[in-house]
Amino acid sequence: MATAAEQLATFKSYYPNIEHVQALTLDDATRIAGGKPVDWNSVTPADFAPISTAAITACQKAVGFVIFDVICLAVGAVGLRTTVRASTIEAVAAAAAPSLSKIETIIAQMGASTASVTDRAWGVFQILKTIYTGGSLGAVFNAFTGSLTWWNMILYGVTGIATITAAFATDGLALAAEIVILLATAGFLASDTIAAINACGLTPTTPPSGPTPQPGEPYLPSIAIRTYSGNYITAVNNGGMPGTSGDVMATNRTQVGSWEKYTLVPLDVSNKTFALQTMTGNYVTAVNGGGVQNPPGQPIATNRTQVGSWESLVLIQQTDGTYAIATTSRFFLTAINGGGMQDGAGQPIATNRTERGQWETFTFDSL
Numbered sequence: 001m002a003t004a005a006e007q008l009a010t011f012k013s014y015y016p017n018i019e020h021v022q023a024l025t026l027d028d029a030t031r032i033a034g035g036k037p038v039d040w041n042s043v044t045p046a047d048f049a050p051i052s053t054a055a056i057t058a059c060q061k062a063v064g065f066v067i068f069d070v071i072c073l074a075v076g077a078v079g080l081r082t083t084v085r086a087s088t089i090e091a092v093a094a095a096a097a098p099s100l101s102k103i104e105t106i107i108a109q110m111g112a113s114t115a116s117v118t119d120r121a122w123g124v125f126q127i128l129k130t131i132y133t134g135g136s137l138g139a140v141f142n143a144f145t146g147s148l149t150w151w152n153m154i155l156y157g158v159t160g161i162a163t164i165t166a167a168f169a170t171d172g173l174a175l176a177a178e179i180v181i182l183l184a185t186a187g188f189l190a191s192d193t194i195a196a197i198n199a200c201g202l203t204p205t206t207p208p209s210g211p212t213p214q215p216g217e218p219y220l221p222s223i224a225i226r227t228y229s230g231n232y233i234t235a236v237n238n239g240g241m242p243g244t245s246g247d248v249m250a251t252n253r254t255q256v257g258s259w260e261k262y263t264l265v266p267l268d269v270s271n272k273t274f275a276l277q278t279m280t281g282n283y284v285t286a287v288n289g290g291g292v293q294n295p296p297g298q299p300i301a302t303n304r305t306q307v308g309s310w311e312s313l314v315l316i317q318q319t320d321g322t323y324a325i326a327t328t329s330r331f332f333l334t335a336i337n338g339g340g341m342q343d344g345a346g347q348p349i350a351t352n353r354t355e356r357g358q359w360e361t362f363t364f365d366s367l
Contacts (some may be wrong), residue, residue, distance in 0.1 A: 007040045013318055014153045017142055021045045022347040031273040045146040046088050056090050062199035063100055064093030065192040066107055070127045071144045073179050074164050075156045078186045080147065088147040095139035102130045104200055109207035111193045120189060121179040125172035128164055137164065173211060223264055224256045226363040227339025231351070231361075232260040239278030239302040248300050251339040251348040256365070265307070273312040273328065278302055283311040290331030299351040316356075322363050324356045332360040 003130050010027050015021040029038050032048055056064075068089055072081050096103065110123035110336065139165075145153055183189060197204060225233040234250040235241075238259050241248040253260055262284070263277040276284040285301040286292075289310050292299035294329035304311055309328055316324040325333040335341075335352040338359050353360060 003036070007038070010316075011040050011043070012314075014345075015045050015145070018045050018146055020049055024048050026171075037296050042149060044149055046085050049087055049091075049146065056093060059104075059196070059200035060097075061086075061089055062088040062192070062196035063103055063107065064096070066189070066196050067092050067096055067103065067127065067140065068144065069132070069189045069192050070124050071141065071164075073124055073182055073186065073189065074128060074175065074261050076178075076182070077152065077156050078182055080152065081186075081188045084147055088143065091143035092140055093144060095143045096131055096134075096136050098136055099130050099134035102134075103127055104202055106130065107193055107196050107200075108202040108205050109308070110189075111197045111202070112204040112206055115204075115207050117180055118176070119201070119207040119210070120175040120214070121183060122172070122188070123207065124179050125175050128175075129172070132165070140148050158225030176210075197289065197314045222366075224365040225262065226365060227251050227335040228358045228361045229334075229335075229339040230254070231339035232256060233335065233339075234259045235262070235278040235282075235302050237286070238280045239284075240280060242301050242303045244295075248298070248302055249349050251335050252342045267307065267312055269290045273314055275307050276313060279355045281305060283307055284313070285310045286313070286327040286331070286333070286351050288327045290327030291329065293350055293352040300349050318361070322361050324360050325362060327351060330354065332356055334359045335362070 005026055008024065008029060012021055012024065029048065030036075063086075068084055069081060071092075072078050093100070106123050106126050110120045112119075115123075128137075131140050145156070148156065192289040196202070227233065231251050232253045232255075234253050236247050236250060236259065258279050261279050263279075265275040265277050267273040267275055278284070282302050283304045283306075285304045287299055287301055287310065290299075312328045313333075314328065314330075316326060318324065327333075331351045332353045332355070334353045336348050336350060336359065339348075
């Protein structure tokens with residue numbers, strides 16, 4: 001069982017860019033919790049945010065709700081809308097301040113009686129693009145992540161910015177197609193849009209016609225994993241390799257192709273576990289649950305299509321934003337020599353280390 005100080009350090013590691021979290025002390029956390037032990041699995045940075053004395057108008061707050069809705073829809077986190085706090089909305093609105101007037105224009109179009117579901121989906125993309133071109137996307141997303149528990153932070157924070165910016169490369173057509181589907185069951189955007197129109201005194205206007213959304217797959221929570229030396233971890237043949245093969249993985253690639261892409265799959269919030277899935281749908285397996293030296297053993301397989309305990313991995317974020325990857329039996333994945341090893345040269349990955357060093361340090365690149 002981790003001590004309270006260790007739990008605080010872990011909590012801080014998930015939010016390296018939020019200043020008030022990094023300044024948080026254990027005494028502060030206990031005081032804010034009313035003297036009771038802090039439940040680090042359920043708290044968010046917003047729980048420890050300093051009380052703001054800045055005034056925010058009803059209009060700005062209403063627009064902030066719409067922006068929060070837009071981020072939720074963009075990263076597929078619609079369930080977060082029901083638990084958002086007023087302080088988060090105010091932070092989101094403040095971060096987007098340079099673009100609020102343009103966003104109000106889009107909101108007026110989304111709230112028109114003639115606006116279709118497709119029009120509203122296209123409006124979501126236009127709001128994101130307005131924030132992005134206004135240079136506020138990073139600040140807005142940081143305000144958004146301030147409302148997330150550590151679990152949702154890993155799930156949406158690791159890939160969220162990349163998910164949004166990837167949409168711009170496809171003109172937003174795939175994003176809009178996904179949002180059309182989400183809006184069929186998520187009614188909060190429509191109600192928040194009307195509330196913003198009323199709070200800001202906007203006049204609904206007919207939205208301009210946009211292109212027809214085209215389904216795509218821009219939202220796979222895809223990552224590439226860099227070793228300490230800067231090389232990428234490669235799943236040879238895109239996975240499907242048994243642990244008896246000497247060619248399961250490589251760590252000598254310097255460019256990202258399909259073999260270097262993985263999907264981060266959340267498994268169990270209580271145990272903080274995830275799985276790594278290759279682009280062919282196979283899972284990365286720590287043979288025997290870890291503890292296998294290389295050589296002579298074969299520590300990794302990529303031919304499993306179901307998740308069991310050997311496929312369950314714990315991601316441990318460091319204060320510098322890098323990660324260690326541990327098996328559920330608490331052995332760390334090691335990139336031998338810090339990376340740079342080709343397939344066929346023995347397994348470049350070992351799973352028998354119980355302490356973290358440079359070879360156990362990885363960087364996740366959002367794709």
